[in-house]
Amino acid sequence: MSVGRFAPSTTGPAHPGTLLAALLCWLDARARGGRVWLRLEDLDPQRCRPEHAEAMRRDLSWLGLEWDGEQLQSTLRARHEAALDRLAEGGALYPCTCSRREIRSAGLRAPDGGYRYRNTCRGRALPPGGWRETGAPLRARLDEGRVEVRGEEGDDLSGDSAASFGDPVVRRRDGAMAYHLASVVDDDDLGVTRVVRGRDLAASTALQVALRRLLGLAEPVHRHHLLLLEEHGGKLAKLHGAVSLDALRPHYDAEALVGWLARACGLDAPSRVAPEELVAGFDWSCVAREDRLVRWQGGELLLVASNEQEVRP
Ligand code: GLU
Numbered sequence: 517m518s519v520g521r522f523a524p525s526t527t528g529p530a531h532p533g534t535l536l537a538a539l540l541c542w543l544d545a546r547a548r549g550g551r552v553w554l555r556l557e558d559l560d561p562q563r564c565r566p567e568h569a570e571a572m573r574r575d576l577s578w579l580g581l582e583w584d585g586e587q588l589q590s591t592l593r594a595r596h597e598a599a600l601d602r603l604a605e606g607g608a609l610y611p612c613t614c615s616r617r618e619i620r621s622a623g624l625r626a627p628d629g630g631y632r633y634r635n636t637c638r639g640r641a642l643p644p645g646g647w648r649e650t651g652a653p654l655r656a657r658l659d660e661g662r663v664e665v666r667g668e669e670g671d672d673l674s675g676d677s678a679a680s681f682g683d684p685v686v687r688r689r690d691g692a693m694a695y696h697l698a699s700v701v702d703d704d705d706l707g708v709t710r711v712v713r714g715r716d717l718a719a720s721t722a723l724q725v726a727l728r729r730l731l732g733l734a735e736p737v738h739r740h741h742l743l744l745l746e747e748h749g750g751k752l753a754k755l756h757g758a759v760s761l762d763a764l765r766p767h768y769d770a771e772a773l774v775g776w777l778a779r780a781c782g783l784d785a786p787s788r789v790a791p792e793e794l795v796a797g798f799d800w801s802c803v804a805r806e807d808r809l810v811r812w813q814g815g816e817l818l819l820v821a822s823n824e825q826e827v828r829p
């Protein structure tokens with residue numbers, strides 16, 4: 517049985533990129549007769565709000581997507597802590613006393629655009645009472661060397677994450693569990709066999725696989741899909757902010773939006789369609805590989821072709 521999950525962070529309202537990711541993840545599961553869960557990633561106390569989680573549920577259901585179940589990440593703390601216990605038992609958990617400024621001032625970049633950590637504190641021991649006795653951020657010591665990972669399309673996701681990212685923080689300074697740790701533990705809890713998500717997360721897949729290996733967790737198949745981008749300050753950024761679903765709703769009903777999303781990613785779909793109607797014909801070979809540039813203008817989502825012409829999908 518194939519098991520997938522859609523795992524949005526509950527840091528703000530859904531936008532077209534979120535909805536495209538949800539639709540593709542859902543279609544991937546349904547087209548193979550598999551299960552798919554909604555995992556609400558609400559661990560970051562600075563950025564996540566319960567009302568965003570509620571809005572995410574509502575918005576996805578408005579779009580016509582239903583899930584086989586829900587994981588609310590903040591309720592799974594005990595499992596995350598058990599994973600830290602396992603890392604500690606294996607001697608792979610250590611406190612890090614480096615400040616964010618120190619790490620940044622080394623000026624080394626990681627593949628995901630963040631700062632590389634040089635594993636400076638690897639030699640530090642946990643307090644005698646164990647990791648619960650320290651408020652310092654905790655890191656997991658990854659095995660050295662290159663981890664070979666292929667995506668489902670044969671794309672090379674390999675990397676030496678211990679070197680290129682540095683050991684990941686698994687429990688943050690504010691006490692919150694960190695994304696990579698929670699993500700792999702919660703996938704394992706669900707028995708996830710397929711991780712389908714945006715290409716912005718491809719760069720950290722090797723790190724997650726390294727973490728899975730350290731914890732002895734199964735490795736799912738990975739598939740990364742196109743993103744919707746917008747121009748932002750002269751650069752391309754993930755389509756966000758201005759185009760929340762609340763801004764779209766006066767102009768698009770659910771079927772019109774699903775039709776727009778399906779066509780924007782290259783599927784041969786009518787302009788108005790329900791997600792179910794796309795299941796039978798869904799095939800990744802019909803999904804565009806290139807990211808799509810989108811402009812929100814006059815109450816309309818426009819795809820911007822590379823020659824700068826606006827087109828309606
Ligand atoms: N919560 C992450 C995000 O919204 C995605 C996590 C994942 O799919 O692994 O970017």
Ligand code: ZN
Binds near residue numbers: 611614635636
């Ligand atoms: Zn450190």
